[in-house]
Amino acid sequence: MTYFLPSMYCTPLYSSYPTISCPPDTLKSFEAQKTCLSGSMVTTACCFPTFFFVINEVDWTPELHKKFVAAVEHLGVDQAIPSRILELMKVEGLTRHNVASHLQKYRMHKRHILPKENDRRWPQSRDHMRRSYYPHKPIMAFPPYHSNHVLPAGPVYPVWGAPSNHPAGVQMWGPPGYPLWQQAESWHWKPYPGMPADAWGCPVMPPPHGSYSSYPQNTSGFQSSAVVDNSYSMPQNSVDFHPAEEVIDKVVKEAISKPWLPLPLGLKPPSADSVLAELSRQGISTIPPHINGAHLC
Protein backbone atom coordinates (compact mmCIF):
# COMPACT_ATOMS: atom_id res chain seq x y z
CA MET A 1 0.00 0.00 0.00
CA THR A 2 1.35 3.36 -0.90
CA TYR A 3 0.48 6.78 0.22
CA PHE A 4 2.02 10.10 0.85
CA LEU A 5 2.14 12.34 3.81
CA PRO A 6 2.14 16.08 3.44
CA SER A 7 5.48 17.55 2.63
CA MET A 8 5.56 19.44 5.87
CA TYR A 9 6.46 16.20 7.53
CA CYS A 10 9.53 15.94 5.42
CA THR A 11 12.06 18.43 6.53
CA PRO A 12 15.13 19.71 4.72
CA LEU A 13 17.03 17.85 7.34
CA TYR A 14 15.63 14.60 6.12
CA SER A 15 16.22 15.42 2.52
CA SER A 16 19.91 15.62 3.14
CA TYR A 17 19.89 11.99 4.14
CA PRO A 18 18.76 9.93 1.19
CA THR A 19 19.67 6.87 3.14
CA ILE A 20 18.45 6.79 6.68
CA SER A 21 18.69 3.93 9.01
CA CYS A 22 16.94 3.94 12.29
CA PRO A 23 17.03 1.84 15.40
CA PRO A 24 14.07 -0.40 16.09
CA ASP A 25 12.87 1.78 18.91
CA THR A 26 12.68 4.75 16.64
CA LEU A 27 10.80 2.87 14.01
CA LYS A 28 8.43 1.50 16.59
CA SER A 29 7.62 4.92 17.91
CA PHE A 30 7.22 6.13 14.39
CA GLU A 31 4.51 3.53 14.09
CA ALA A 32 2.89 4.98 17.14
CA GLN A 33 3.01 8.42 15.64
CA LYS A 34 1.47 7.25 12.45
CA THR A 35 -1.30 5.72 14.43
CA CYS A 36 -1.97 9.07 15.94
CA LEU A 37 -1.64 10.92 12.72
CA SER A 38 -3.50 8.84 10.24
CA GLY A 39 -5.12 5.87 11.79
CA SER A 40 -3.49 3.70 9.18
CA MET A 41 -0.71 1.27 9.66
CA VAL A 42 2.29 0.80 7.55
CA THR A 43 5.78 -0.21 8.36
CA THR A 44 8.11 1.06 5.77
CA ALA A 45 8.74 4.68 5.17
CA CYS A 46 11.07 6.88 3.29
CA CYS A 47 11.47 10.57 3.14
CA PHE A 48 12.42 12.62 0.14
CA PRO A 49 12.93 16.30 -0.42
CA THR A 50 9.32 17.05 -1.08
CA PHE A 51 7.32 14.30 0.44
CA PHE A 52 7.25 11.39 2.63
CA PHE A 53 6.76 7.89 1.31
CA VAL A 54 5.03 5.17 3.13
CA ILE A 55 4.83 1.98 1.23
CA ASN A 56 4.17 -1.63 0.83
CA GLU A 57 2.33 -3.04 3.76
CA VAL A 58 -1.38 -3.61 3.86
CA ASP A 59 -3.21 -3.10 7.05
CA TRP A 60 -5.88 -5.76 7.16
CA THR A 61 -8.31 -3.88 9.28
CA PRO A 62 -11.55 -5.53 10.32
CA GLU A 63 -13.34 -3.60 7.62
CA LEU A 64 -10.92 -4.63 4.93
CA HIS A 65 -10.96 -8.16 6.18
CA LYS A 66 -14.73 -8.20 6.05
CA LYS A 67 -14.55 -7.25 2.42
CA PHE A 68 -12.13 -10.05 1.89
CA VAL A 69 -14.33 -12.57 3.67
CA ALA A 70 -17.39 -11.38 1.81
CA ALA A 71 -15.58 -11.93 -1.46
CA VAL A 72 -14.41 -15.37 -0.43
CA GLU A 73 -17.87 -16.35 0.69
CA HIS A 74 -19.41 -15.00 -2.45
CA LEU A 75 -17.05 -16.99 -4.61
CA GLY A 76 -17.18 -20.09 -2.51
CA VAL A 77 -14.18 -21.74 -1.03
CA ASP A 78 -13.30 -23.62 -4.19
CA GLN A 79 -13.48 -20.61 -6.46
CA ALA A 80 -11.86 -18.16 -4.12
CA ILE A 81 -8.60 -17.39 -5.82
CA PRO A 82 -6.64 -14.20 -5.35
CA SER A 83 -7.46 -12.60 -8.67
CA ARG A 84 -11.19 -13.08 -8.27
CA ILE A 85 -11.17 -12.01 -4.67
CA LEU A 86 -9.30 -8.91 -5.68
CA GLU A 87 -11.84 -8.23 -8.37
CA LEU A 88 -14.73 -8.47 -5.96
CA MET A 89 -13.12 -6.45 -3.25
CA LYS A 90 -12.63 -3.47 -5.52
CA VAL A 91 -10.02 -1.94 -3.30
CA GLU A 92 -7.70 0.45 -4.99
CA GLY A 93 -4.07 -0.27 -4.42
CA LEU A 94 -4.57 -3.77 -3.16
CA THR A 95 -2.61 -6.30 -5.16
CA ARG A 96 -3.07 -9.92 -6.01
CA HIS A 97 -0.03 -10.64 -3.92
CA ASN A 98 -1.59 -8.93 -0.94
CA VAL A 99 -4.73 -10.95 -1.33
CA ALA A 100 -2.86 -14.17 -1.90
CA SER A 101 -0.89 -13.68 1.23
CA HIS A 102 -3.98 -12.97 3.23
CA LEU A 103 -5.78 -15.88 1.66
CA GLN A 104 -2.97 -18.16 2.67
CA LYS A 105 -3.29 -17.04 6.22
CA TYR A 106 -7.06 -17.27 6.07
CA ARG A 107 -6.93 -20.85 4.92
CA MET A 108 -4.39 -21.79 7.53
CA HIS A 109 -6.55 -20.20 10.14
CA LYS A 110 -9.59 -22.13 9.00
CA ARG A 111 -7.72 -25.37 9.09
CA HIS A 112 -6.46 -24.59 12.52
CA ILE A 113 -9.60 -23.19 14.05
CA LEU A 114 -12.42 -25.28 12.70
CA PRO A 115 -11.44 -28.55 14.39
CA LYS A 116 -11.11 -26.73 17.68
CA GLU A 117 -14.55 -25.28 17.34
CA ASN A 118 -16.06 -28.70 17.49
CA ASP A 119 -14.91 -28.93 21.06
CA ARG A 120 -15.38 -25.36 22.10
CA ARG A 121 -17.84 -23.38 20.11
CA TRP A 122 -17.87 -20.22 22.14
CA PRO A 123 -14.44 -19.34 23.32
CA GLN A 124 -14.61 -16.40 25.67
CA SER A 125 -11.11 -15.52 26.59
CA ARG A 126 -10.36 -12.62 28.81
CA ASP A 127 -8.50 -11.08 25.92
CA HIS A 128 -11.56 -11.19 23.81
CA MET A 129 -13.68 -9.55 26.45
CA ARG A 130 -11.15 -6.80 26.77
CA ARG A 131 -10.82 -6.31 23.04
CA SER A 132 -14.53 -5.82 22.78
CA TYR A 133 -14.06 -2.41 24.28
CA TYR A 134 -11.42 -1.20 21.90
CA PRO A 135 -12.42 1.88 20.04
CA HIS A 136 -12.62 1.99 16.32
CA LYS A 137 -9.66 3.11 14.42
CA PRO A 138 -10.51 6.60 13.36
CA ILE A 139 -11.59 7.49 9.89
CA MET A 140 -8.96 10.02 9.26
CA ALA A 141 -6.88 10.94 6.30
CA PHE A 142 -4.40 13.73 6.18
CA PRO A 143 -6.02 17.05 5.74
CA PRO A 144 -4.22 19.50 3.47
CA TYR A 145 -2.30 21.30 6.14
CA HIS A 146 -0.49 23.47 3.68
CA SER A 147 -1.32 24.44 0.19
CA ASN A 148 2.19 23.71 -1.02
CA HIS A 149 2.35 20.15 0.05
CA VAL A 150 3.09 17.72 -2.70
CA LEU A 151 0.22 15.38 -2.93
CA PRO A 152 -1.70 13.86 -5.77
CA ALA A 153 -5.02 15.44 -6.53
CA GLY A 154 -6.98 12.60 -5.03
CA PRO A 155 -6.20 10.42 -2.11
CA VAL A 156 -3.84 7.71 -3.15
CA TYR A 157 -4.09 5.89 0.08
CA PRO A 158 -6.98 3.81 1.21
CA VAL A 159 -8.64 4.95 4.35
CA TRP A 160 -10.09 2.07 6.20
CA GLY A 161 -12.06 2.31 9.34
CA ALA A 162 -15.64 2.87 8.33
CA PRO A 163 -17.71 2.22 11.42
CA SER A 164 -19.04 -1.27 11.48
CA ASN A 165 -21.58 -3.07 13.52
CA HIS A 166 -18.88 -5.05 15.17
CA PRO A 167 -16.44 -4.13 17.85
CA ALA A 168 -13.24 -2.93 16.29
CA GLY A 169 -11.28 -5.44 18.27
CA VAL A 170 -12.80 -8.28 16.40
CA GLN A 171 -11.46 -9.82 13.26
CA MET A 172 -14.20 -11.63 11.46
CA TRP A 173 -13.01 -14.84 9.98
CA GLY A 174 -15.90 -16.37 8.23
CA PRO A 175 -19.38 -15.36 7.23
CA PRO A 176 -21.59 -13.16 9.35
CA GLY A 177 -23.64 -16.08 10.54
CA TYR A 178 -20.74 -17.57 12.41
CA PRO A 179 -20.04 -15.60 15.52
CA LEU A 180 -17.83 -18.36 16.76
CA TRP A 181 -15.26 -17.37 14.19
CA GLN A 182 -15.11 -13.81 15.13
CA GLN A 183 -14.33 -14.87 18.63
CA ALA A 184 -11.47 -17.11 17.76
CA GLU A 185 -8.91 -16.05 20.26
CA SER A 186 -5.99 -16.85 18.07
CA TRP A 187 -7.00 -14.28 15.51
CA HIS A 188 -7.62 -10.88 16.79
CA TRP A 189 -7.06 -7.26 16.37
CA LYS A 190 -3.63 -6.39 17.60
CA PRO A 191 -2.42 -3.15 19.01
CA TYR A 192 1.10 -1.98 18.51
CA PRO A 193 3.65 -3.63 20.74
CA GLY A 194 4.14 -1.55 23.79
CA MET A 195 0.99 0.38 23.26
CA PRO A 196 -2.21 -0.08 25.18
CA ALA A 197 -4.91 -1.48 23.01
CA ASP A 198 -7.13 1.49 23.57
CA ALA A 199 -4.49 3.75 22.11
CA TRP A 200 -5.82 3.14 18.63
CA GLY A 201 -6.28 6.43 16.97
CA CYS A 202 -5.24 8.12 20.13
CA PRO A 203 -4.98 11.80 19.37
CA VAL A 204 -1.77 13.56 20.16
CA MET A 205 -2.48 15.44 23.31
CA PRO A 206 -0.39 18.22 24.76
CA PRO A 207 1.72 17.47 27.77
CA PRO A 208 0.13 18.36 31.05
CA HIS A 209 2.32 21.40 31.60
CA GLY A 210 1.59 22.91 28.26
CA SER A 211 5.10 23.29 26.95
CA TYR A 212 5.76 21.64 23.64
CA SER A 213 9.46 22.11 24.12
CA SER A 214 9.21 19.41 26.70
CA TYR A 215 8.71 16.97 23.89
CA PRO A 216 11.88 14.99 23.51
CA GLN A 217 13.17 14.76 20.01
CA ASN A 218 13.58 11.08 20.15
CA THR A 219 10.41 9.28 19.46
CA SER A 220 10.40 7.07 22.43
CA GLY A 221 9.91 10.22 24.38
CA PHE A 222 7.27 11.38 22.02
CA GLN A 223 5.57 8.07 22.30
CA SER A 224 5.62 7.98 26.02
CA SER A 225 4.41 11.50 26.46
CA ALA A 226 1.91 11.73 23.71
CA VAL A 227 0.78 8.31 22.71
CA VAL A 228 1.26 5.53 25.13
CA ASP A 229 0.46 7.46 28.19
CA ASN A 230 -3.26 7.30 28.03
CA SER A 231 -3.61 9.40 31.08
CA TYR A 232 -4.48 11.96 28.43
CA SER A 233 -7.51 9.93 27.77
CA MET A 234 -9.45 10.43 24.64
CA PRO A 235 -13.16 10.83 24.33
CA GLN A 236 -15.28 7.74 24.37
CA ASN A 237 -16.12 8.09 20.75
CA SER A 238 -12.73 8.19 19.14
CA VAL A 239 -14.17 7.92 15.67
CA ASP A 240 -15.48 11.43 15.84
CA PHE A 241 -12.46 12.84 17.52
CA HIS A 242 -9.84 14.66 15.51
CA PRO A 243 -6.28 14.73 16.70
CA ALA A 244 -4.73 17.87 17.97
CA GLU A 245 -3.22 18.80 14.65
CA GLU A 246 -1.62 21.91 15.99
CA VAL A 247 0.26 19.81 18.48
CA ILE A 248 1.56 17.58 15.73
CA ASP A 249 2.56 20.66 13.81
CA LYS A 250 4.52 21.99 16.73
CA VAL A 251 6.33 18.75 17.29
CA VAL A 252 7.33 18.59 13.67
CA LYS A 253 8.39 22.20 13.57
CA GLU A 254 10.51 21.68 16.60
CA ALA A 255 12.22 18.79 14.91
CA ILE A 256 12.98 21.04 11.98
CA SER A 257 14.28 23.85 14.12
CA LYS A 258 16.60 21.60 16.11
CA PRO A 259 18.31 19.41 13.58
CA TRP A 260 21.09 18.53 15.97
CA LEU A 261 18.68 16.44 18.00
CA PRO A 262 17.64 12.91 17.08
CA LEU A 263 14.96 12.66 14.47
CA PRO A 264 11.45 12.17 15.74
CA LEU A 265 10.50 10.00 12.85
CA GLY A 266 11.96 6.64 12.11
CA LEU A 267 12.66 6.18 8.47
CA LYS A 268 13.46 3.14 6.51
CA PRO A 269 13.93 3.63 2.82
CA PRO A 270 12.17 1.52 0.23
CA SER A 271 13.96 0.19 -2.79
CA ALA A 272 14.97 2.63 -5.48
CA ASP A 273 12.85 0.73 -7.97
CA SER A 274 9.69 1.06 -5.97
CA VAL A 275 10.30 4.74 -5.43
CA LEU A 276 10.92 5.41 -9.09
CA ALA A 277 7.91 3.35 -10.06
CA GLU A 278 5.74 5.29 -7.64
CA LEU A 279 7.03 8.61 -8.89
CA SER A 280 6.26 7.52 -12.38
CA ARG A 281 2.80 6.39 -11.38
CA GLN A 282 2.18 9.76 -9.79
CA GLY A 283 3.15 11.46 -13.01
CA ILE A 284 6.32 12.93 -11.61
CA SER A 285 8.78 12.84 -14.43
CA THR A 286 11.55 14.92 -12.91
CA ILE A 287 13.46 12.78 -10.48
CA PRO A 288 15.02 14.79 -7.68
CA PRO A 289 18.78 14.26 -7.49
CA HIS A 290 18.41 12.91 -3.98
CA ILE A 291 16.42 10.04 -5.33
CA ASN A 292 17.97 9.49 -8.69
CA GLY A 293 21.11 7.56 -8.07
CA ALA A 294 20.83 7.75 -4.33
CA HIS A 295 21.73 4.77 -2.30
CA LEU A 296 18.31 3.82 -1.05
CA CYS A 297 18.69 0.42 0.45
Place this chain on the structure above:
DNA sequence: TCTGGAATAT
Protein backbone atom coordinates in the same frame (compact mmCIF):
# COMPACT_ATOMS: atom_id res chain seq x y z
C1' DT B 1 4.13 -15.65 -19.46
C1' DC B 2 0.81 -15.66 -15.97
C1' DT B 3 -1.39 -17.51 -11.86
C1' DG B 4 -2.12 -19.85 -7.42
C1' DG B 5 -0.28 -21.70 -3.52
C1' DA B 6 3.26 -23.16 -0.37
C1' DA B 7 7.51 -22.03 1.66
C1' DT B 8 10.43 -18.71 3.25
C1' DA B 9 12.02 -14.05 4.52
C1' DT B 10 11.43 -9.73 6.77
Place this chain on the structure above:
DNA sequence: GATATTCCAG
Protein backbone atom coordinates in the same frame (compact mmCIF):
# COMPACT_ATOMS: atom_id res chain seq x y z
C1' DG C 1 2.76 -13.05 14.51
C1' DA C 2 1.60 -10.54 10.31
C1' DT C 3 2.69 -9.57 5.90
C1' DA C 4 5.70 -9.60 1.89
C1' DT C 5 8.49 -12.08 -1.15
C1' DT C 6 10.22 -16.04 -3.46
C1' DC C 7 9.84 -20.28 -5.64
C1' DC C 8 7.69 -23.67 -8.30
C1' DA C 9 4.18 -26.33 -10.57
C1' DG C 10 0.39 -26.01 -13.66
